[in-house]
Amino acid sequence: MANEIAQAIAAGILGGGIYALMAAGLTLIFGVLDIINVAQGILVVLGAYLSYVLSVHLHIDLLVGLLITVPAMFVIGVAIYWLFIRPLRGAERTSMTLLACFAVALIIEGVLYREFGSNYVSLTAWYTTSSVHIFGFYLPDIYLIGFGLAVLAITALYLILYRTTFGRAVRATMQNQTAARLIGIDVNRVSAVTFGIGTAVTAIGGMVYGAISGGFTPNSGYDLISRLLAIVILAGMGSIGGALVAAVFMTTAEALVDIWQPEWSVAVFYLAMVIILTVRPAGLFGRRAARAQ
Amino acid sequence: MRSLSHRARFLALGTAAVLASALVAACGSSSSGSSSSSSKPILIGASLSLTGDFSADGQAFKRGYELWASDVNAHGGLLGRKVQLDILNDNSSPTQVDTNYTDLITVKHVDLTFGPFSSLLTAPSAEVAHRYGYAFIEGAGGSPLVFSEKLPNVFDVALPVANELDPFVNWIKSLPAGQRPATAAYPMANDPFATPQVQRVQSFLQPLGISTVYSKIFPEEVPDYLPNADLVAAKKPQAVILGSTDVPTVASFMHGFEQQHFNPKVFIAAAGPDQGQSFLSAVGTANASGMMVPNAWYPGYANPTSQAMVAEYVAKYGGTASGVNADVAEAYSVGEVTAQAVKATGGTVGSKIIAYLHSGVTLSSVEGPVQFNSLGENIKAIAFIFQWQNGKFVQVLPVGAPGSVKILYPKPNWAS
Numbered sequence: 166m167a168n169e170i171a172q173a174i175a176a177g178i179l180g181g182g183i184y185a186l187m188a189a190g191l192t193l194i195f196g197v198l199d200i201i202n203v204a205q206g207i208l209v210v211l212g213a214y215l216s217y218v219l220s221v222h223l224h225i226d227l228l229v230g231l232l233i234t235v236p237a238m239f240v241i242g243v244a245i246y247w248l249f250i251r252p253l254r255g256a257e258r259t260s261m262t263l264l265a266c267f268a269v270a271l272i273i274e275g276v277l278y279r280e281f282g283s284n285y286v287s288l289t290a291w292y293t294t295s296s297v298h299i300f301g302f303y304l305p306d307i308y309l310i311g312f313g314l315a316v317l318a319i320t321a322l323y324l325i326l327y328r329t330t331f332g333r334a335v336r337a338t339m340q341n342q343t344a345a346r347l348i349g350i351d352v353n354r355v356s357a358v359t360f361g362i363g364t365a366v367t368a369i370g371g372m373v374y375g376a377i378s379g380g381f382t383p384n385s386g387y388d389l390i391s392r393l394l395a396i397v398i399l400a401g402m403g404s405i406g407g408a409l410v411a412a413v414f415m416t417t418a419e420a421l422v423d424i425w426q427p428e429w430s431v432a433v434f435y436l437a438m439v440i441i442l443t444v445r446p447a448g449l450f451g452r453r454a455a456r457a458q
Numbered sequence: 459m460r461s462l463s464h465r466a467r468f469l470a471l472g473t474a475a476v477l478a479s480a481l482v483a484a485c486g487s488s489s490s491g492s493s494s495s496s497s498k499p500i501l502i503g504a505s506l507s508l509t510g511d512f513s514a515d516g517q518a519f520k521r522g523y524e525l526w527a528s529d530v531n532a533h534g535g536l537l538g539r540k541v542q543l544d545i546l547n548d549n550s551s552p553t554q555v556d557t558n559y560t561d562l563i564t565v566k567h568v569d570l571t572f573g574p575f576s577s578l579l580t581a582p583s584a585e586v587a588h589r590y591g592y593a594f595i596e597g598a599g600g601s602p603l604v605f606s607e608k609l610p611n612v613f614d615v616a617l618p619v620a621n622e623l624d625p626f627v628n629w630i631k632s633l634p635a636g637q638r639p640a641t642a643a644y645p646m647a648n649d650p651f652a653t654p655q656v657q658r659v660q661s662f663l664q665p666l667g668i669s670t671v672y673s674k675i676f677p678e679e680v681p682d683y684l685p686n687a688d689l690v691a692a693k694k695p696q697a698v699i700l701g702s703t704d705v706p707t708v709a710s711f712m713h714g715f716e717q718q719h720f721n722p723k724v725f726i727a728a729a730g731p732d733q734g735q736s737f738l739s740a741v742g743t744a745n746a747s748g749m750m751v752p753n754a755w756y757p758g759y760a761n762p763t764s765q766a767m768v769a770e771y772v773a774k775y776g777g778t779a780s781g782v783n784a785d786v787a788e789a790y791s792v793g794e795v796t797a798q799a800v801k802a803t804g805g806t807v808g809s810k811i812i813a814y815l816h817s818g819v820t821l822s823s824v825e826g827p828v829q830f831n832s833l834g835e836n837i838k839a840i841a842f843i844f845q846w847q848n849g850k851f852v853q854v855l856p857v858g859a860p861g862s863v864k865i866l867y868p869k870p871n872w873a874s
Contacts, residue, residue: 169692176685274509283513285705285733287740294745294872296717305684305717377682379709380740384510384550388679420685427676427686428648 169424172302177417179304182312183377184412187370187389188396189319189405190363196403197339197359200250200262204270205393206386208364211273212238212371213381217286227290227372228310234368242364245269246357270386277383285380293376311373315409318366322405325362335359339403399438401448411449499542500535500806502527502796503562504572505583510550511679514704514736515575515785519598520545522789523572525771530793536800544568548579555579559586569806572792575785577601577619577650584612593811595796597788601650605833611808613815615791615828617754617839620654623699625843625855626726626752627662629865630697632857635667639696639723643672645686645711646701652728655752656701663697671695683707687714694720700727708749709740716745716872723868726750731846734781738849746846748869754839755787755825756853760860763794764824780851791823798822 191205202208212234219230249265292306326332337345338355346352374389375381396415400407415434422430445451504523507516527541535541544566548555555574562568563586571587573580573596580599587594588609596612600619604612630638644660646653653675664670671693676686687710690698698715702708708730715721731737731751738746757768757779767790768779796811798821803810820838821828827838843855847866854865 169689172688172692173685176688180682180684278509278513283509283517285514285736285740287706287709289739289742294713294716294742296719303718305713308684374681377684377710377713379682379706379713380704380736381706382513384513385681387510389681392681419680423676423685423689427674431677431680 166424168301170421173420173424174417175302175304176308177420178413179308179312180416180420181413182315182409183308183370183373184392184396184416185409186311186315186318186373187367188393188400188408188412189315189322189370190365190367191393192397192400192403192405192408193322193366194360194363195397196405197335198250198262198356199259200266201394202266202363203263203390203394204245204266204273205367206388206390207270207273207277207383208238208242208367208386209371209374209389209393210381210383210386211241211277212368213288213375213378213385214277214281214286214371214383215368216288216372216375220288220290221286227288227293227376231369231372234372235365238368238371239361239365242361243357245364246360250360251353251357274383274386281383283382283384285382287378287380288372288375290376307373307376311377314369314373318369319405319409322362322366326405331355331358395435395438399441399448401451404448404450407448407450497539499540500537500570500800501542501544501566501568502570502572503544503546503559503566503568505546505548505555505558505562505574505579507550507575507579508545508547510548511704512550512575512579514733515598515783516547516550518783518785519575519789521771521775522597522786523793525767525774525786526790526793528774529767529770530797536797537804543572548574550576550579552579552582555583556586559583563587563590563592570796570800571595572789572796573597573599573614577604580604580612580614581607581650584609587611591808593796593799593808593815595792595799595815597792598785600835602654603650605835608833610816610834611812612834613795613830613836614834615795615823615836615839616788616825617841618835619651620658621839622655622728622752622754622841623659623726623843625841626699626750627659629843629855629857630663630668631666638666639668641669641671641693641695642697642699643690643693643695643722644670644674644699644701645672645690646675647678647703647707648675649678649701649703652701652703655728656699659699668697675701678703678707683710684714687711688718691715691718691720696723698722698725700725702727702730705730705733705736705740709737712741712745712749721869721871724748724750725869726752726843728752732784732844732851734783734851742873743849744873747848747873748845748866750843750845750854752841752843753784754841755784756842756844756851757782758853758861759787759825761824761826763822767824787824791825791828794823795821795828 187209194202215234216230219225253261295306296303334350334355396411400411418434419430422433527543530541546558571592575598577599581604584594588611594611597616600614600616644656646656708727731749768782771782799811803814826840828836829838831837845854852863853861
């Protein structure tokens, strides 16, 4: 039993890194733009399809392919912002952006259906089925890679936000857009770049998701979005580091419940989330705390 | 005044109820259709999962229905009338499927209905069809969930889900005790298609002395199954009977087992390995060897109408015969059985079709003979077990059945 628990904790921690990778863009975009990007799930799937195209048609390794998919997704993110988000103004902006993001999700899903059909596709490489033996456990290489990429991506986001001039502009925009404009920050440019960065990070999450899921279709984003939103809400909307903690909590809790009653694993996580939010309505690393970092 | 108002409200409610009943009766009577000949096409309504979780199967079903309709029309239609399909998309949602069939029956006044994909969607839609007196012939709703309602109008042309793995059980029973697996694991997705058949296998294998080391139901639609696969691998069962519903589930378990350096002697999954190229690309051709899956039909099935349908499908949609999905045959069979019932009863009257299909008559389809019991299960359906062997999808069970080749046992080790 001790072995099973240890294995479940290891699987939970590694899986949490991958979810954090997929959720980082969602929380960054909310933190800066006050937008709940419900298209995040389909953007993860889009990232997976881009990796698929490079891998299957151009025979580019999944990891090397990130050098192409990350910039490509950045451009897609900036385009989404300029075309769908930026024009929205006024008191109804928040609800309208929600609808705009949903429209974006439907458009991307439709395009993917048209291009790839409804059959499952998957990402494969030598490291998607191999594992390393550490402390008596076999740990899957792809999960270790995914966790490493999550730590790298989150660290990079942290450095951009807290060690660069652009990051200062982003944080100023997060705190007060009007004041940011008054001191000469081009809020539209900052917002577009932030949306682009959030989407670019999703390209990495998409690649790893495609490699661990066993197969995906244009519809797979719907299974992801509720879990990603749950992670971001539990973390505290806008907290990037918190997303990693919340994701690890979610996957570890589920993996532990799996030992005894797997059919309850998802329910137990959501129950734990409700309890935590009752005590801390702003989440583990609530928005105010996140913005004051 | 108060009592008058109360009475008026009562009257209004009563009138509304009567009108509603009349409306339902009118709609229901429309299901009786017309026995008389007419130049109008016979309109057949169906709801399919063209998007959503079941979209791969839903799209295949659509092709099966359309292929049947074009065949019928090419041969002069039904009762001298052309057949016209009206297919709505339910996005794999049990709520939407309910709405779609209500719409098809009460607004579009279809003459006949064909079933949707999956037991999950068949159960609610069969109720709608029953409410309006329509026969509900379907090809993908074979789980006990569908038959538990005991609706008289449901007819599933396919093999009942619970019996799909029977040839596998019979094969294990036939092995000498020393060659049987000593232990077995039964991980099952929480789905009406997956659980009944795996639980049935467990109920037969346990009395044979095959010890159960794992038997749990896991939630569906989670993005990865690594923790579940790890737990099964840790028990090192010699047989794994996986209640999967799609390619990602079975591929995740296979990847997890490989990562844990665990290879069972026998590995059978309820669904996934039957998905041809999607399955091979997810797990690799070499790793597929030895993987087994049940099904009631395969493209090489030695049945003349089946072979004709496969040839037509390839001519119309391209690809190869081995790539034709069993969903296509299930959908096509729905059309065939409906056509025979319409011809026999001389019209589209729901009550007459229902009575005819319950009469014990044996009908034919591309999946083989069809005869319904009182629940609407096809008691003549044939179960097969298929296995991947060196990149080929072959029939291995029942042993000795026409087309069966020698089973690969024990399963080869993972290739990579």
